[in-house]
Amino acid sequence: MKKIFLAAAAALALTTGANAAEEVHIPKETWTFNGVLGHFDKQQIQRGFQVYKDVCANCHSLKYVAFRHLGALGYSEAQIRSLAATYQVDDGPNDEGDMFKRPGRASDHIPKPYANDALARAGNGGALPPDLSLITKAREGGPDYIYHLLIGYEDAPAGVEMSPGLNYNKYFPGHQIAMTKQITDGVVTYADGAPNDAAHVAKDVTAFLHWAAEPNLEARHATGLRVVLYALIFAVLAFFAKRRLWKDIPH
Amino acid sequence: MSTEKSVWRKAYEWHEARLPIVTWLDHSLGTKYPVPRNLNYWWNFGSLAMFMLAVMIFSGIVLAMHYTPHATMAFDSVERIMRDVNNGWMIRYMHMNGASFFFIVVYIHILRGMYYGSYKAPREVLWWIGLLIYLAMMATAFLGYVLPWGQMSFWGATVITNFFSAIPGVGDSIVTLLWGGFGVDNPTLNRFFSLHYLLPFVIIGLVFLHIWALHVPGANNPLGIDAAPSDKIPFFPYYVMKDVFGLAVFVVFYFVVVFWFPNSMGEAVNYVTANPLQTPEHIVPEWYYLPFYAILRSIPNKLLGIILMFGSILILFALPWLDTSRVRSGNFRPVFRVFFAIWIVDVLILGYVGMKPAEGIIPTIGMIGTFWYFLHFAVILPVLGWLETPKPLPASISQAVLKPAE
Amino acid sequence: MANTAHVHAADAVGETRRDFLQYTTIAMAGVGGVMMVWPLINSLNPAADTLALSTTDVNISGIGEGQRITVVWRGKPVFIAHRTAAEIDAANKVNVSELRDPQPDSARVKKGKEAFLIVEGSCTHFGCIPQGMKTTEPRGEFGGWFCPCHGSVYDTSGRIRKGPAPENLHIPPYAFTSDTTVRIG
Numbered sequence: 001m002k003k004i005f006l007a008a009a010a011a012l013a014l015t016t017g018a019n020a021a022e023e024v025h026i027p028k029e030t031w032t033f034n035g036v037l038g039h040f041d042k043q044q045i046q047r048g049f050q051v052y053k054d055v056c057a058n059c060h061s062l063k064y065v066a067f068r069h070l071g072a073l074g075y076s077e078a079q080i081r082s083l084a085a086t087y088q089v090d091d092g093p094n095d096e097g098d099m100f101k102r103p104g105r106a107s108d109h110i111p112k113p114y115a116n117d118a119l120a121r122a123g124n125g126g127a128l129p130p131d132l133s134l135i136t137k138a139r140e141g142g143p144d145y146i147y148h149l150l151i152g153y154e155d156a157p158a159g160v161e162m163s164p165g166l167n168y169n170k171y172f173p174g175h176q177i178a179m180t181k182q183i184t185d186g187v188v189t190y191a192d193g194a195p196n197d198a199a200h201v202a203k204d205v206t207a208f209l210h211w212a213a214e215p216n217l218e219a220r221h222a223t224g225l226r227v228v229l230y231a232l233i234f235a236v237l238a239f240f241a242k243r244r245l246w247k248d249i250p251h
Numbered sequence: 252m253s254t255e256k257s258v259w260r261k262a263y264e265w266h267e268a269r270l271p272i273v274t275w276l277d278h279s280l281g282t283k284y285p286v287p288r289n290l291n292y293w294w295n296f297g298s299l300a301m302f303m304l305a306v307m308i309f310s311g312i313v314l315a316m317h318y319t320p321h322a323t324m325a326f327d328s329v330e331r332i333m334r335d336v337n338n339g340w341m342i343r344y345m346h347m348n349g350a351s352f353f354f355i356v357v358y359i360h361i362l363r364g365m366y367y368g369s370y371k372a373p374r375e376v377l378w379w380i381g382l383l384i385y386l387a388m389m390a391t392a393f394l395g396y397v398l399p400w401g402q403m404s405f406w407g408a409t410v411i412t413n414f415f416s417a418i419p420g421v422g423d424s425i426v427t428l429l430w431g432g433f434g435v436d437n438p439t440l441n442r443f444f445s446l447h448y449l450l451p452f453v454i455i456g457l458v459f460l461h462i463w464a465l466h467v468p469g470a471n472n473p474l475g476i477d478a479a480p481s482d483k484i485p486f487f488p489y490y491v492m493k494d495v496f497g498l499a500v501f502v503v504f505y506f507v508v509v510f511w512f513p514n515s516m517g518e519a520v521n522y523v524t525a526n527p528l529q530t531p532e533h534i535v536p537e538w539y540y541l542p543f544y545a546i547l548r549s550i551p552n553k554l555l556g557i558i559l560m561f562g563s564i565l566i567l568f569a570l571p572w573l574d575t576s577r578v579r580s581g582n583f584r585p586v587f588r589v590f591f592a593i594w595i596v597d598v599l600i601l602g603y604v605g606m607k608p609a610e611g612i613i614p615t616i617g618m619i620g621t622f623w624y625f626l627h628f629a630v631i632l633p634v635l636g637w638l639e640t641p642k643p644l645p646a647s648i649s650q651a652v653l654k655p656a657e
Numbered sequence: 658m659a660n661t662a663h664v665h666a667a668d669a670v671g672e673t674r675r676d677f678l679q680y681t682t683i684a685m686a687g688v689g690g691v692m693m694v695w696p697l698i699n700s701l702n703p704a705a706d707t708l709a710l711s712t713t714d715v716n717i718s719g720i721g722e723g724q725r726i727t728v729v730w731r732g733k734p735v736f737i738a739h740r741t742a743a744e745i746d747a748a749n750k751v752n753v754s755e756l757r758d759p760q761p762d763s764a765r766v767k768k769g770k771e772a773f774l775i776v777e778g779s780c781t782h783f784g785c786i787p788q789g790m791k792t793t794e795p796r797g798e799f800g801g802w803f804c805p806c807h808g809s810v811y812d813t814s815g816r817i818r819k820g821p822a823p824e825n826l827h828i829p830p831y832a833f834t835s836d837t838t839v840r841i842g
Binding site: 066068095105106107227230231233234237238240241244245 | 676678679681682685686689692705706709710712719
Binding site: 069134142173213215219223224225228231234235238250 | 289327330340344510
């Protein structure tokens with residue numbers, strides 16, 4: 001029966017190989033968060049947060065991230081409180097029945113750039129800038145795709161008819177994307193003096209966005225390692241216990 | 252030796268005289284349940300399926316405590332589980348990937364039954380109940396996949412509920428009834444949540460019947476011959492320990508996926524909130540439905556496609572009679588083995604076809620695969636039973652076990 | 658058939674009892690099971706977002722003397738009473754040692770802001786909301802609050818004086834962030 005499964009698996013592998021060429025190949029990048037004990041580089045995701053704040057946040061919301069979550073980037077509680085206070089957050093109604101703005105608190109979520117989707121479309125030529133909280137999980141190719149999309153702007157090849165208001169991007173499905181090139185050399189300046197050419201900036205912001213999408217990744221890897229080690233030891237013990245129990249039973 | 256009974260012994264006997272639950276357990280899965288001694292590791296997957304059912308129910312009950320079944324809040328509540336609820340990400344990933352692992356285990360369990368002829372007399376009813384469990388699992392998994400209210404949840408629900416519109420005459424009324432509106436919307440989500448919570452308990456009931464039906468003839472074995480009493484050993488401790496070992500190995504695979512590749516079996520687009528105004532580019536069901544989805548798509552007629560898709564599962568109910576061979580185990584059926592392997596490859600190819608957009612050569616492959624699927628059950632198996640010459644069967648399990656195979 | 662099985666079982670159980678390996682395996686399975694159950698139970702504890710929403714800012718400038726207002730903190734009522742001089746006097750005149758839950762009034766207010774009593778609006782008996790926030794509601798014979806569920810009576814310092822409740826009304830953590838605002842939590 002084992003042989004049958006192997007043969008079947010091999011046959012499937014043959015059929016799957018044939019069709020892969022149609023899609024755009026997204027090169028694999030090296031990320032600190034990949035691997036058995038993959039983790040976030042706190043300096044990098046702090047830089048990435050800066051890029052989000054200064055560039056992306058003009059159009060893209062990050063609605064599932066609250067200021068208090070940013071502690072994972074290495075900020076202290078006081079830093080988070082003062083950062084939150086620089087934002088104006090909707091609240092209310094007050095005793096007079098009016099909605100009002102107040103400085104943000106650590107428990108608030110990062111405010112959206114547009115009050116609603118219709119307003120966001122109106123401000124962006126009809127295209128809705130997607131929320132970025134889950135973007136690296138919500139796109140095929142994950143962080144590799146997001147990174148290459150950010151730096152994948154090119155002149156449209158000869159013969160490609162571009163729709164008005166769209167830009168050519170090598171990695172975007174269909175190659176015509178409403179977002180213009182945002183990540184350019186020197187678009188931000190980092191306090192820690194890290195390189196700020198487009199490739200590095202795109203890498204930093206993608207790492208930050210992956211943190212935003214999967215904030216429990218480090219805990220997941222650490223817990224996983226403990227759990228799997230436990231299960232392995234248990235399996236070895238159970239194997240010997242089983243063999244010992246069965247030693248007088250021909251089977 | 253003192254004949255004085257301890258107070259615990261007396262209390263135990265008092266209780267057993269009134270509700271003999273320990274005796275019952277002992278006969279069900281304990282020392283009084285004799286099992287053939289020669290079961291191989293393919294027989295581990297029944298207990299693994301029970302383990303996965305328990306994991307799904309426990310994790311599911313807790314998730315339901317944090318989840319909000321409302322069209323505008325469901326997605327947010329799942330994200331809250333993933334971000335803010337203590338260990339929420341772990342419970343959610345265990346549940347989400349648990350569905351896939353439950354299906355992996357059950358598929359292997361079904362294939363084992365098909366290869367070793369476990370569906371044949373006198374185990375037909377056992378086989379039927381197993382198929383009912385499988386159908387209930389498919390329904391539960393579909394309902395559960397809708398709950399996070401992502402794009403694939405929404406459009407999967409739309410497509411699957413529209414299956415029923417193929418029924419002539421009353422189809423559209425049935426679909427409206429399922430939706431509770433003019434499309435998949437909040438009422439649909441609410442009832443799906445209710446049914447998703449209900450069905451696992453139906454599955455538990457079916458599992459009881461499945462085990463009951465197993466105990467009447469007793470377990471089949473790799474040789475497919477009836478086991479003499481002397482060839483049986485008690486389930487406890489022998490098979491309990493073997494199942495525990497199998498479980499330990501299994502959870503390693505399960506946890507590696509949960510903790511390192513939790514999204515590998517899902518669709519990225521389901522991390523986008525449901526949008527009734529925009530269908531994702533590729534609608535793909537979860538992997539465990541793919542072969543059936545391929546059968547559906549391969550037939551260019553709506554009603555016929557639906558009939559064949561459901562028929563591909565319903566035909567399994569007739570398997571005990573379609574397979575005309577008197578030999579149970581595939582080990583003694585050289586030609587059957589080949590066709591069984593071809594059938595598995597066929598199902599895998601159908602799965603691949605179901606995953607790909609229906610363009611180019613894909614629909615043709617799907618049609619051939621569908622044709623072969625039904626040919627296997629409706630023609631090959633019955634004919635094979637008459638034409639094939641099986642290898643000689645051993646007289647008993649001990650004969651086969653004690654003499655080393657040449 | 659049953660006999661054979663039974664004999665086998667008896668042998669096996671006898672062996673197992675002496676087998677360290679089997680014991681360790683069973684123990685590990687048990688511990689593993691508990692380790693799987695703990696995250697499920699722990700998930701029922703307050704989530705991170707729930708814990709984060711634990712402060713409420715209140716403007717107290719509008720509360721006139723003798724008025725009491727209810728504000729919401731952690732989804733439950735907090736009573737803020739701007740007490741009159743007579744009420745403060747009444748609270749101070751009590752012989753503390755005779756109280757069920759002995760506490761002087763000074764321990765239940767902030768220094769310099771003695772007029773403001775801030776207590777959780779939850780009876781320490783079984784958690785009903787005591788009456789007495791409006792002048793039209795019964796305040797009990799000590800002029801504080803009266804719990805309608807089981808008849809507990811609190812005084813103008815929110816201390817239990819009569820009825821089944823075991824403790825004084827609890828004081829939430831709070832601080833005056835300015836003369837007119839108080840932050841609860």
